[in-house]
Amino acid sequence: MEPSWLRVQDEAALRNAFASATWDVVLIDHAMPGFDGSAALAIVREVAPQAIPIVVSGSIGEELAVDAIRHGASDYILKDRLLRLPAAIRRELTQADAQRARIAVEQRMQDMASHDAVTGLPNRAVLEEAIARGVALAPGGAGRFAIVLLELERFVAIRNAFGHAVGDDVLRLVGRRLAAACPPAALLANTGTQEFGLLLPQAGEAEAQAICAELCAAFDEPLVLGSVPILVEPALGISLYPEHGRHGSLLLRNASLALQDARALGRSCATYTARRNGSESDELILLGELRSAIESEQLFLEYQPVVALADQRVVGAEALVRWEHPRRGRVPPGNFVPQSENCGLIHPLTHFVLRTALGWSAAQRRAGRRLTTAVNFSTRSLLDAQILTTIRAELAAAEVPAAELEIEITESTLMADPRRARAVLEELRALGVRLAIDDFGTGYSSFAYLRDLPVHKVKIDRAFVARLTSSARDAVIVHAIIDLAHTLGLTVAAEGVEDQASIDLLAASGCDLVQGYHIGRPMGAARFDAWRGEWDARATAPARALDALPS
Known part of the structure; x- marks a missing residue:
């Protein structure tokens, strides 16, 4: 397709050009009378930040060239070297086409992930x-x-x-x-x-x-x-x-x-x-018992292994809190973890999980195993004013490197207070802690937003992974997430993997890590060590599929 072009000579004409059409490349004469390159660059950055400016000048010193690049120019070309210009324009147009394709794929993926396929309504x-x-x-x-x-x-x-x-x-x-x-x-x-x-x-x-x-x-x-x-x-x-x-x-x-x-x-x-049999009152009683449960060792952690697809190594585990109630038996996490955030118990609960997980990580290190241990953080935990001090203290007490702790947060956690959440994440990353976005692919998933976050990894939501082999739509979403995350330099993990067919598709799409019942269920510390020994023994056998082990 032949490119369109338009010549403008003043600010009003430039603004009108962008108001009437979308332009990919802008050639700017640095020393045009009455309307210099700096002013034109500023307008392009203001009204069309996606456009690619190239500065053309009869003579430009090194200082002016650097200043042009600093203010948004993609390239600068001297008029006595205009033979470079066609190649530069072709390069930038190619990049613009690629950028449009990436944006289109991301938008399609975001729409598919956040909207119902039948009605088109938000999900x-x-x-x-x-x-x-x-x-x-x-x-x-x-x-x-x-x-x-x-x-x-x-x-x-x-x-x-x-x-x-x-x-x-x-x-x-x-x-x-x-x-x-x-x-x-x-x-x-x-x-x-x-x-x-x-x-x-x-x-x-x-x-x-x-x-x-x-x-x-x-x-x-x-x-x-x-x-x-x-x-x-x-x-x-x-x-x-x-x-x-x-x-x-x-x-x-x-x-x-x-x-x-x-x-x-x-x-x-x-x-x-409210029901007279009082499900709410029962919930309040349960939460009242949670504080003493934290102190009396009714809570414990189970660990679900994470495996690298490239070489089948066990590279980490997610720490999951469990409650063995003396009368009620095993209390599902969904019955006390979300509710604890509303009654002030989320902080002691998070501290318990963090301390216990790092203690387990230290034991793994002493056994010669270097694993990344992942801990889930809620909105209140992430935005706790003391959380950075707490993490530093717990890492020091356990003698575990920060890089072996991974904090998982959801997109909704970030959206509650984006500015403050980003500041905390930046400090955690500076500390060396690894950061992951959990349940990615639902809600307001946005790679444009993700690009600006200091995270290391995305975890594809289990809802997509569960339907990977039965839904072409979900397979497209998963593949798009993997491709786009890799372009941002992020590691990609899939959770909720329950069969070999899903693993095969994830491997073919370039997924890095897998986690789910097909690999291993959440298990106590002793059982994890035994399972790990069995897995490592099988991993040294000739090439094989990632067959599940009892857990």
Whole structure:
């Protein structure tokens, strides 16, 4: 394709040119009368930072050349050496094409990762991150918002009667009707096969119920597919912040319970009410017991191995906290870790995990094994004013190099307070600690944003890895994540690997590290050592697949 070109001679014309079209390369005469190269460079940087400026000059000293490069010029060419200009333009146009292709792939990957493939609406991860931001922006319940979950009655029967393609058409039409009925400030998401979720900013119970009435009214008329009318009836559940919870998972759970109430009562909508059997009171009692559990050694860690695909070496492990309650038995982490963040227990819990994990890492070093031990940090843990002091002290006490500690954080953790989170990450990296973005590929995944973070690794979310062999869409996402992460010099790990076929696809895509049940389940320290010995023995055997070992 022939390149387009335009000549401009003053500031107004330059600004108009960028306002009317997108330009890849800008040739700037450094000493043009009335409009010098420095002024032109400043405008290009201001209005079109993606454009590539090349400065052309009759004579330019070394100092001026360096200054031009410092202010954004990609190259400078003397007028008596214009034979260099065509090659320079070709080079920059080629780079511009490559940049556009990378941006297009990244945008496609981001859209696929954060939006439902059928309806095109944001997915559950986007809604969860928006709720987390809403909670973070209204600490202590200072603000308010409502969560609404909506499910379609008899959707499974419709899909079974008419087929999956018609089922997808129904979901698309439902999404459009909901979008048309939602207030402009609401976030509408497709949170499941037949479930939709809404975040209603600044909404109390009365406002939320009024909006839900509008949503129900939107389905008074049947959907029409071809010439077939299909009646769809929604059921809705409402939960309110802060009355019904101060954590996203609790608000979504309570909205789901309210939806169940609506169905049980034969109503279209219900607002959450606390159960008399008191799941909340049980949760409060459990959290009250957590503090003593930390002090009385009811908590312990299990370690899930991480293996390098290139040579099948065990290179690290993720430390995962467990609670063996004297009466309740094993308490799932999801029942106490997220809730501990809302009641001030996340700091002692994080300190326990950090201290125990580094003690285990020190034992591995004494046994002649150098492993990277990964610890998960929540938002409050990362932004704790004392966290850097704590990490330095624990590393010194365990006599473990900082490079053998890896801190895993999620994208939602970063989004809660991006500026402060970045400052902490930069200090941790300067200390030598390795940093990883966990659950990458969901929510607001952005390589443009990631490029500016001082991290070493991304971990592909297990949801994509689990569907790697059955979903071409997820395989595309995984491959794009690996390629783009490598262009940024990042290591890529895949978690949730449960079969050899997934490992084969990950290896073919260039993935660096794998973690999951196919390699080894989380296990106690003694069992990990035994498993490691078995793995190392098998790794010295002739070339083989990464067969799972009992764990």
